[in-house]
Structures are given as structure tokens and as C-alpha cells.
Amino acid sequence: MPYQLLLTSLENGVFTITINRPDKLNALNTRVIEELSTAVEEVYHNPEIKSAIITGAGSKSFVAGADISEFLQLDALQGEELARRGQQMVFDKIENAPKPVIAAVNGFALGGGCELALACHFIIASETARFGQPEVNLGLIPGYGGTQRLVQVAGKGRAMQLIMTGELINAADAMQYGIVNSVVKPEELLDKAKEILSVINSKAPLAISRVIASINAFDHTQAGYDYEIKKFGECFGTEDLKEGATAFLEKRKPNFKGK
Incomplete structure (x- = not known):
């Protein structure tokens, strides 16, 4: 089907999904989430697709977070619904896909972009990739599964530090932390x-689908994701979120007051 903000191709059973908003560093907005949901449905239901790659257009960014301009008008309940809708429509659907879905991270994977990569079954990164969960800079927390999936791949201590500091790490560090499987030159990604x-794809498809389901079943409960959704939504009822988002859009340092 035609997409406005995605490019797709199918070759040798591999379905490549490219988020195509390079002028916005491929940031996630409502339209991208909806189109990604449809594209991932294709992975589930198209028998010609054996596996999939998710990547970003251009050389700068995989996905540089969410579209912050959409945040300012949301209250706590709307923020909670934003997280729940995104998780159900895209992130959970990717993680539980019966066919392999891998992230090819070609640049910035920040906030929702890092969460999108983490939702994939594993990550290949270019040497120019940068990873981070900088939501605290907006008075916010990850809302698309970052607090859960980052712990699973990097461990509790690393996840605590990365999410609480909002720091960015390069591809080599991400590989050392267990976030990334391989790091290659950009042109080889x-x-x-x-x-x-x-x-x-040369292996038995039914066996592969059961590998995915079995590994996902390890120490994996919905309660943690639901708790994250609730706490993400609560942030939208704070003055700090409005200040953080406004400061980001105005390109200034936020003045958080803990309210």
C-alpha cells in the first residue's frame, strides 16, 4: 500500500521499512505511528515476507525521538493514552511479530527512536549511531517501553544511569552494554x-516464530509496561513537562521546579 511517511521494499523475502522524514530527523508523530502499525501488519500477514528491517532515511538519524510539538496540548490522561496507543499499535506488535524484525540504526536513535530499536528483535548499528533516552530533559520518562526493554538488554544499573542522566552513547558503547549486536561502517549497514x-530466512519459519515467542516469554510481564504507561501519563499533569517541552522547542535550557 502507498505510505506518506514510510518507504518500503521487498527483496528476497526481506521487507525494508524506512521512516522517511529526514527533514525532521525521522521523528515519530501520529501519522508515522499509524503507518508503522500498518507496515508491521504486512509483516504478520504477507506470506512473501520472511523478515523485516526498520531503518531511517538519510545519514543523520534513525528516529530522533517523538514530535515534541504534539505534547504541549496533552493532559495526564491523554499522555497515558498516547503511550498505550503507541505501545499497542507498534512497539508491542514489533516485539511479538512471528517473523524476525531487526533495527538498522543509521544515526540518532533517541527517545522513542531508541525504544523503537529496542522493540525490534535485535539491533545492527552504523559507526555513526547514537543512542539515548533523554526524556528527563523534558520532565518526562520513556513511554514506549524503554524502562522495560533497556533493562532487559543492558541490565538494571545501566538502564537506571542512561535514563536518569539522559546521556547519549555511541555505537561502540551500545555494543559493549549489550544493546547492539554489531557495529559496521555506514555504507555496510x-x-x-x-x-x-x-x-x-534459510531456517524453518515455524521454528523461528517459536524462538521469538519463547525468548519473549522469559521474565516478561505486561505489568511493567502498564506501570510505565501510567507514570508516563502522570508526567503530562506536571508543570515541569510543559516547561521542558517549551524549552526544547524554544532551544533553551529548562527551568524545572519539581511541580
């Missing part, structure tokens, strides 16, 4: 992802 998937 998609070829490397396709090379790995060509091996996986």
Missing part, C-alpha cells in the same frame, strides 16, 4: 542486516 536475515 543494510547489507549487514540483510546478510544476517538471509541466514535466518
Whole structure:
């Protein structure tokens, strides 16, 4: 089907989904979430698709977070619904896909972009990739599963530090922390992802789907994600969130007051 903000292609059973908002560093907005949901449905239901890659257009960014301009008008309940809708429509759907979905991170993977990469079954990164969950700079927390999935791959201590500081890390550090599987030169990124998937695609599809389901079942409960959604929504009832988002859009340092 035609998309406005995605580019898609299918070659040798590999379905490549490219988020195509390079002028906005491929930031997630409502339209991108809706189109990603539809594209991931294709992965589920199109028998010609054996596996998928999610990447970003251009050389600067995979996905540089969410579209902050959409945040300022939301209250606590609307913020909670934003997180729940995104998790159900895209992030949970990717993680539980019966076919391999890998992230090819070509630049900034920040906030919702880092969460999108973490929702994939594993991550291949270019040397130029940067990862981070900087939501605290907005008076916010990750809302698309970051507090849960980052712990699963990097451990509690690393996740605590990365999310509480909002610091960015490079691809080499992300690999050291267990977030990334491989780091390659930018021009080799998609070829490397396709090379790995060509091996996986040669295996028994029903066995692969059961590998995904079984690994996801390890120490994985919905309660943590639901709790994150609730706490994400609560942030939208604070003065700090409005100050953080406004400061971001005005390109100034926020003045948080703990209210």
C-alpha cells in the first residue's frame, strides 16, 4: 500500500521499512505511528515476507525521538493514552511479530527512536549511531517501553544511569552494554542486516516464530509496561513537562521546579 511517511521494499523475502522524514530527523508523530502499525501488519500477514528491517532515511538519524510539538496540548490522561496507543499499535506488535524484525540504526536513535530499536528483535548499528533516552530533559520518562526493554538488554544499573542522566552513547558503547549486536561502517549497514536475515530466512519459519515467542516469554510481564504507561501519563499533569517541552522547542535550557 502507498505510505506518506514510510518507504518500503521487498527483496528476497526481506521487507525494508524506512521512516522517511529526514527533514525532521525521522521523528515519530501520529501519522508515522499509524503507518508503522500498518507496515508491521504486512509483516504478520504477507506470506512473501520472511523478515523485516526498520531503518531511517538519510545519514543523520534513525528516529530522533517523538514530535515534541504534539505534547504541549496533552493532559495526564491523554499522555497515558498516547503511550498505550503507541505501545499497542507498534512497539508491542514489533516485539511479538512471528517473523524476525531487526533495527538498522543509521544515526540518532533517541527517545522513542531508541525504544523503537529496542522493540525490534535485535539491533545492527552504523559507526555513526547514537543512542539515548533523554526524556528527563523534558520532565518526562520513556513511554514506549524503554524502562522495560533497556533493562532487559543492558541490565538494571545501566538502564537506571542512561535514563536518569539522559546521556547519549555511541555505537561502540551500545555494543559493549549489550544493546547492539554489531557495529559496521555506514555504507555496510543494510547489507549487514540483510546478510544476517538471509541466514535466518534459510531456517524453518515455524521454528523461528517459536524462538521469538519463547525468548519473549522469559521474565516478561505486561505489568511493567502498564506501570510505565501510567507514570508516563502522570508526567503530562506536571508543570515541569510543559516547561521542558517549551524549552526544547524554544532551544533553551529548562527551568524545572519539581511541580
